[in-house]
Amino acid sequence: MRDQPKILDCENEPLANSGLIQPGGALLFMEKGSRQFRYVSANAESLLGEPAADLLGQDGDDWLAGVLPDMGALPTAAGQRLQLTAGVDLGAGDLDVLITTTGSGWLLELEPSVPADQAQQPPSLAAITDTMTTEQLHHVQQQLVDAIRRVIGFERVMLYRFHPDWTGEVIAESAAATAKTYLGLRFPASDIPAIARALYAQTPYRHVPDTRATPIPILSRSGEATALDLTWSDLRSVSPVHVQYLENMGVMSSFSVSIMVDGRLWGLVACHHPSAKTIPLARRDDCRALVSAYVDHFKVYQRSVQQEIHQDLTQSLDRLQAALDAGAPIATAFADQFAPLAQRFSASGAALWVDRDLTLLGDPADPEALSALHDWCLREQSDAIAAFDQLPEALLSQLADQQRGFSGFLSIGMRALRHGNALLQLYLLRPEEVSEIAWAGDPEKPLAATPDGLRLSPRDSFDKWVEVRRGFSKPWSDTDRFAAEQLRERLMQLL
Incomplete structure (x- = not known):
């Protein structure tokens, strides 16, 4: 680059x-x-x-x-x-x-x-x-x-x-x-x-x-x-x-x-x-x-927002717990509670893996693309929670010719200790959102030729410069990440 x-x-x-x-x-x-x-x-x-x-x-x-x-x-x-x-x-x-x-x-x-x-007296x-x-x-x-x-x-x-x-x-x-x-x-x-x-x-x-x-x-x-x-x-x-x-x-x-x-x-x-x-x-x-x-x-x-998130998730997860207590499989219980989770995370769809079993939720996404995403995360992503508003470069090249149905994802991983220690991986999916970003000048800093070769030259224009961004989803916010942490913590208690 x-x-x-x-x-x-x-x-x-x-x-x-x-x-x-x-x-x-x-x-x-x-x-x-x-x-x-x-x-x-x-x-x-x-x-x-x-x-x-x-x-x-x-x-x-x-x-x-x-x-x-x-x-x-x-x-x-x-x-x-x-x-x-x-x-x-x-x-x-x-x-x-x-x-x-x-x-x-x-x-x-x-x-x-x-x-x-001579000192300027500040306002109180x-x-x-x-x-x-x-x-x-x-x-x-x-x-x-x-x-x-x-x-x-x-x-x-x-x-x-x-x-x-x-x-x-x-x-x-x-x-x-x-x-x-x-x-x-x-x-x-x-x-x-x-x-x-x-x-x-x-x-x-x-x-x-x-x-x-x-x-x-x-x-x-x-x-x-x-x-x-x-x-x-x-x-x-x-x-x-x-x-x-x-x-x-x-x-x-x-x-x-x-x-x-x-x-x-x-x-x-x-x-x-x-x-x-x-x-x-x-x-x-x-x-x-x-x-x-x-x-x-x-x-x-921030605390007021987090309290609202906690209350919303508690209601959804209480219903999920009731379904599990009644003997519903994990995938079925999740499917019944997907709508409020989708609203909380602005997700169009989701993919739930329980070991190697895949359940699709919400808007359809390509199963082959989801399998590639899952394999990449298991291989390359060690964090329990990770968020991307653009697919990693390796996945983009691998899935270049496919209609994926999503451009960004937030992954939540854990072990379901009460369900045979199954590996549970939830992917919340967001579609492409073509957007315009107004920059203060061209964000690319020019390289200037000097006797010592090419050197950094700070940008000399800060006039509004609009970028049309494609291939990205709506960004995952700090609030989304907090909600994901709360969701994972409660799921670990339930599962």
């Missing part, structure tokens, strides 16, 4: 080990063992009044005593943060200080404080979060992006939701009247590659005040190339590929807040501005608090 080398090119960027920071602040790293400053950014003198070379090797505890009277407050867990935003004076003006624990020490990041008479966070009470989730999502835009004053704020294939979609947007809209548009997974998503999952936010700013090197005592891990650094430098990507969008300043749900990166609040703009540390933390409030509301919504 043409995409493969491009994605690998992105994945090979040393994002967390660049040895550089953005110039909006200075960085020091205190090693846990020696308690000395092992790394210092070259611009430290501008904020501390002391040359970086002189700071290297100094006792960090002595320095911290002037910043943190209670050393017991020093964070200990990796990624844990302590913010001091009251204006710490270390000799060259008031500073905001962020202390973050890493595996081997503490990152100390210093930024000039914004004077109280309590007043904002108190309005997030509607049961309509999309209203809460709009409230979130509106609130964050009020806090930071950016031109555009978007709620960016990841799909299971890591493509992203803008599902809510707050923007100036003159700004280009991306609402409803999709972005390819390669726009935010896995290495970048991993960083988002470990950090609360990412701020780029000025894409045109020259990065600052981090110095080490030995003078050798640094290997300092900047995963948790607010000041971490920006990938040149990402800088070009933002500039191609007409963006000079960006801010992204990670949205974590149940330990997984659910999405981002992505903020863009056409000119350089620094968000003070306290305002960045306000945005983090707003996202946390949104996640709380999302979880309440």
